Amino acid sequence: MLNCVQCGAQNREGSKFCNNCGARLKPQSGLICPMCGTPNQMESVFCANCGARLTPLTTASAPNPTPSAPPIKGLSLPAKPATPPSEKTDEPAATTPADQENTSVPDWLARLRDTAPVDEEPTISPPPLSDDAPDWVKALRSESLEEAPHTPAEPTAPGVATPESDWLTQLRAAAPQESATTQGEEPQAEPEPQLPSTPGSGEAEMEAPSWVEHLSAEDTAEDTEATSEPTAPPWFERASSQRSFEEPPPEETGIPDWLAEIRAPTEAPASQEPSEPAVEQEPLSPPAETEIPDWLSQARTEPVTPADTQEVKSAEDLIQALEDQAPSGEPPPEPATMAAEVATEDLPDWLRMAMPAAQTEAEQPEPALEIPAAPAIEPAKPEEVPAWVAALKPAQLISPSPDQFAGEPAEAAGPLTGLRGVLPLAIAVAEPHLSTKGGAVPVTKRDARLFDSILAEPSSEAELPVAKKAKRVWTIRPLIYLLLALAVIVPFLLPDDLAGSTIRISNTPAAEFYDVIQQLPANSTVVLAFDYDPSMMGEMDAQARAIARDLVRRRIKLIALSTLETGPQIAQRILDDAAAGNLSYRYGSEYLNLGYLPGHEAGLAQLAATGLPLNSPDFAQRQSLGLYPITGNVKTLRDVALVIEFAGTEDALRMWMDQVQSRGVARVAAGVSAGVEPKARAYRDAKQLAALLSGLVGAAQYEILSNQPGLAVTSVNAQSAAQVVLIALIVLGNIVYWISRARGTAK
Amino acid sequence: MTDVVGVWVGAILTLLVFSYLLGDTPLFRLAQAIFVGVAVGYATTVAVYLVLIPRLVYPLAFDPGTNWPLFIPLILGLLLLLKLRTTWAPLGNSPIAFLFGVGGALAIGGALSGALLPQLGATLVSLSPAQGWETVASNVLLVVGTIGAFLSFRFITGAQRPAARALDTLGRGWGYFGRWFILIAFGAIFAGTAVSRVSILINRVYYLMHDWLQVVR
Numbered sequence: 001m002l003n004c005v006q007c008g009a010q011n012r013e014g015s016k017f018c019n020n021c022g023a024r025l026k027p028q029s030g031l032i033c034p035m036c037g038t039p040n041q042m043e044s045v046f047c048a049n050c051g052a053r054l055t056p057l058t059t060a061s062a063p064n065p066t067p068s069a070p071p072i073k074g075l076s077l078p079a080k081p082a083t084p085p086s087e088k089t090d091e092p093a094a095t096t097p098a099d100q101e102n103t104s105v106p107d108w109l110a111r112l113r114d115t116a117p118v119d120e121e122p123t124i125s126p127p128p129l130s131d132d133a134p135d136w137v138k139a140l141r142s143e144s145l146e147e148a149p150h151t152p153a154e155p156t157a158p159g160v161a162t163p164e165s166d167w168l169t170q171l172r173a174a175a176p177q178e179s180a181t182t183q184g185e186e187p188q189a190e191p192e193p194q195l196p197s198t199p200g201s202g203e204a205e206m207e208a209p210s211w212v213e214h215l216s217a218e219d220t221a222e223d224t225e226a227t228s229e230p231t232a233p234p235w236f237e238r239a240s241s242q243r244s245f246e247e248p249p250p251e252e253t254g255i256p257d258w259l260a261e262i263r264a265p266t267e268a269p270a271s272q273e274p275s276e277p278a279v280e281q282e283p284l285s286p287p288a289e290t291e292i293p294d295w296l297s298q299a300r301t302e303p304v305t306p307a308d309t310q311e312v313k314s315a316e317d318l319i320q321a322l323e324d325q326a327p328s329g330e331p332p333p334e335p336a337t338m339a340a341e342v343a344t345e346d347l348p349d350w351l352r353m354a355m356p357a358a359q360t361e362a363e364q365p366e367p368a369l370e371i372p373a374a375p376a377i378e379p380a381k382p383e384e385v386p387a388w389v390a391a392l393k394p395a396q397l398i399s400p401s402p403d404q405f406a407g408e409p410a411e412a413a414g415p416l417t418g419l420r421g422v423l424p425l426a427i428a429v430a431e432p433h434l435s436t437k438g439g440a441v442p443v444t445k446r447d448a449r450l451f452d453s454i455l456a457e458p459s460s461e462a463e464l465p466v467a468k469k470a471k472r473v474w475t476i477r478p479l480i481y482l483l484l485a486l487a488v489i490v491p492f493l494l495p496d497d498l499a500g501s502t503i504r505i506s507n508t509p510a511a512e513f514y515d516v517i518q519q520l521p522a523n524s525t526v527v528l529a530f531d532y533d534p535s536m537m538g539e540m541d542a543q544a545r546a547i548a549r550d551l552v553r554r555r556i557k558l559i560a561l562s563t564l565e566t567g568p569q570i571a572q573r574i575l576d577d578a579a580a581g582n583l584s585y586r587y588g589s590e591y592l593n594l595g596y597l598p599g600h601e602a603g604l605a606q607l608a609a610t611g612l613p614l615n616s617p618d619f620a621q622r623q624s625l626g627l628y629p630i631t632g633n634v635k636t637l638r639d640v641a642l643v644i645e646f647a648g649t650e651d652a653l654r655m656w657m658d659q660v661q662s663r664g665v666a667r668v669a670a671g672v673s674a675g676v677e678p679k680a681r682a683y684r685d686a687k688q689l690a691a692l693l694s695g696l697v698g699a700a701q702y703e704i705l706s707n708q709p710g711l712a713v714t715s716v717n718a719q720s721a722a723q724v725v726l727i728a729l730i731v732l733g734n735i736v737y738w739i740s741r742a743r744g745t746a747k
Numbered sequence: 748m749t750d751v752v753g754v755w756v757g758a759i760l761t762l763l764v765f766s767y768l769l770g771d772t773p774l775f776r777l778a779q780a781i782f783v784g785v786a787v788g789y790a791t792t793v794a795v796y797l798v799l800i801p802r803l804v805y806p807l808a809f810d811p812g813t814n815w816p817l818f819i820p821l822i823l824g825l826l827l828l829l830k831l832r833t834t835w836a837p838l839g840n841s842p843i844a845f846l847f848g849v850g851g852a853l854a855i856g857g858a859l860s861g862a863l864l865p866q867l868g869a870t871l872v873s874l875s876p877a878q879g880w881e882t883v884a885s886n887v888l889l890v891v892g893t894i895g896a897f898l899s900f901r902f903i904t905g906a907q908r909p910a911a912r913a914l915d916t917l918g919r920g921w922g923y924f925g926r927w928f929i930l931i932a933f934g935a936i937f938a939g940t941a942v943s944r945v946s947i948l949i950n951r952v953y954y955l956m957h958d959w960l961q962v963v964r
Contacts, residue, residue, distance in 0.1 A: 538950025658857025686869035
């Protein structure tokens with residue numbers, strides 16, 4: 001059977017999810033982590049999954065010179081500053097319980113008192129466990145009984161052969177001594193560590209709170225059958241007396257012992273004498289709140305408040321819940337009946353199985369109790385114990401070696417005095433210290449060892465391998481350079497008769513361009529825009545020179561400008577060279593260089609909108625444009641016959657088309673680089689460009705058309721040879737690639 | 748003498764640039780630095796002496812009453828200089844915004860009227876056989892290629908109805924056909940660029956052989 005970690009319900013072997021709550025079931029072959037439910041080995045101290053502590057901290061078993069508090073109810077008693085006995089005896093009865101509540105009671109205890117009458121109803125103890133139940137379960141039972149401060153002392157005969165675990169025996173053995181010390185009796189002969197709570201003891205180094213001592217006193221009464229009633233705080237008395245009016249006295253006979261514990265608190269307050277807290281409570285005032293850590297304060301309140309112990313579903317809570325749900329008019333059911341019902345119906349399986357079979361059989365003939373005949377219940381097996389209960393198992397029973405913290409230093413001061421293993425320094429030191437920053441992985445450690453081995457080796461420079469000179473890999477690149485150089489140089493060495501002999505001029509864009517120029521009227525004005533920089537002069541100069549010479553020959557006035565800073569200088573050189581062919585051409589009257597037109601698109605838009613900047617100086621003579629005769633008849637672009645844009649880049653042509661041609665202020669023709677031709681051809685096909693001249697070939701065609709062979713015609717053969725070489729290399733490269741691909745050796 | 752020095756300087760710089768064939772040599776870096784420095788210095792000189800002084804400083808200095816609108820670009824230009832200092836850089840956002848706003852408006856308006864609409868209109872060609880088979884074939888190819896180029900950027904799929912599925916198949920096939928038009932156009936641009944660079948190479952070789960070495964006429 002598999003027990004659910006969440007609810008404790010039993011499930012069949014092999015079940016993956018709980019039949020009751022649907023939680024995922026995990027095999028409980030080891031120690032189940034109460035935090036994440038991961039099974040761990042029984043000897044594990046910390047969870048392998050979440051790191052939660054699996055075993056509670058325990059006090060040191062070895063003799064400790066420092067007086068340590070006995071393990072009472074699993075709480076670590078805070079250390080109280082040593083107070084001289086004289087100070088305690090000086091004001092023995094001056095403090096009343098009311099004053100204590102107002103002055104010396106810490107907040108956590110005050111809250112506990114406020115909530116105690118409501119929360120801490122007299123509860124019914126769970127059914128006694130069978131003898132076959134594990135010891136630690138009994139220990140839990142005894143702890144739950146001890147945690148109820150109002151539980152009366154059950155008369156237990158000394159020397160009863162009740163199997164108890166060693167730790168429970170120790171716990172009980174420590175309690176009488178404490179009680180005896182508290183009540184001023186003779187100290188026990190055993191040298192057990194005591195709570196120096198009594199002023200008369202002379203050992204006031206550590207004192208426990210009053211409520212703890214009261215609980216200890218009750219424990220003492222249980223074992224030693226002491227007649228003296230422990231002094232209960234007022235809030236506890238009120239709770240007990242209130243409870244006594246609500247519940248009828250149970251029958252004396254036929255009630256099991258654990259049920260008798262339920263009745264005892266209802267009767268105890270009635271016969272309880274007024275306590276004398278003056279002497280008892282004053283020395284046991286809790287230490288200052290500032291000396292107790294918050295977590296300890298919280299932990300100290302937990303065992304006392306049943307509402308906070310919902311995890312342990314004891315029979316008291318269940319019975320109390322049944323009482324609350326019962327109709328008010330009906331008499332309250334018998335506690336034994338309730339307990340039996342709870343034990344047989346509402347109790348968890350594991351707890352029901354822990355009930356002694358003999359007891360249920362003994363109660364069976366009692367009809368009033370209506371306890372159904374319980375079948376023979378097998379004792380709870382260790383593997384059927386819920387994990388959360390297993391987590392509460394005392395460490396002495398869980399850990400195979402009680403001395404697992406023997407190597408740890410014991411706390412010498414503070415509330416954890418006497419405890420070992422609070423800070424597992426030995427474990428921390430023993431853990432391998434790896435760098436968490438870089439993520440210590442085996443590879444890192446391996447590299448570290450390698451690095452250490454390298455450092456350990458003696459360094460010898462002579463043994464270092466000499467870096468070999470990189471072997472020069474032959475590539476086809478120099479061959480390409482050589483072929484291209486030959487294709488460019490050789491045509492210049494050929495006779496001049498071959499220059500331009502292969503140029504076709506009919507039905508070419510150059511012919512269209514030539515026709516446009518020829519159609520321009522004489523003495524008309526043409527604007528030449530030199531929008532290319534010196535890097536494009538090798539290609540664009542040939543066009544510009546050929547067109548400028550032809551225009552000068554046709555006595556067409558020229559106005560040059562540029563949207564680039566370097567354009568005016570190029571324009572000036574070309575205009576001067578063109579004007580040199582016609583001696584009648586003078587600067588200012590037949591041609592003019594406006595210079596740099598700033599603003600790019602904005603400058604062109606302004607030029608198209610407002611005309612020439614007549615107040616601005618020209619490029620050559622730095623005089624106002626309005627002073628030159630050529631500007632007498634040309635004020636705007638509408639006054640020019642044609643705009644020829646020499647564009648080395650696509651953007652330059654686009655600006656002219658967008659800002660000037662689209663406004664319809666002038667016809668635009670373009671002489672462009674070969675790289676711009678594909679874009680410029682779209683303008684020509686759309687009739688946006690009046691004519692288009694492209695590249696060095698176009699310039700050569702125009703030179704031949706205008707019968708002025710020049711640099712373009714001389715260079716066109718070299719251009720053709722270089723293009724043939726390039727085409728051949730491209731084709732050859734593709735062939736080699738496809739062959740390599742077919743062989744599977746292509747890179 | 749001046750021409751001879753100029754030719755030698757030009758020839759040496761040309762050879763420095765050609766040294767790039769052997770790799771990224773310091774000689775090429777030297778020529779590159781010289782060209783960049785000269786270009787920037789020349790552009791600055793032109794901007795100052797051909798733009799700022801004659802078109803801004805002189806008008807404001809000699810006739811500020813008439814040319815008072817020039818104070819606006821002057822102020823904007825001065826604010827633009829504040830971009831050089833980090834703490835005052837926000838004051839230079841206004842001229843930047845002005846430049847970008849005007850430039851963007853001009854570019855969008857010019858693109859619509861100078862490129863988009865005219866180019867769309869150019870595709871509205873006649874397919875009448877009366878124009879001759881060559882013209883018709885060219886126009887058909889133009890229309891098919893243009894629409895195919897548009898459809899190649901179509902990324903819609905998953906039609907359910909039969910008619911829509913058939914239309915989707917047609918569009919996908921047409922787009923595949925148009926993609927080849929785009930590739931051919933890219934090839935033409937690359938070839939034109941290569942030809943342009945070869946022309947520049949020829950000009951430099953001719954310069955070395957004609958002007959410097961004088962081995963050709």
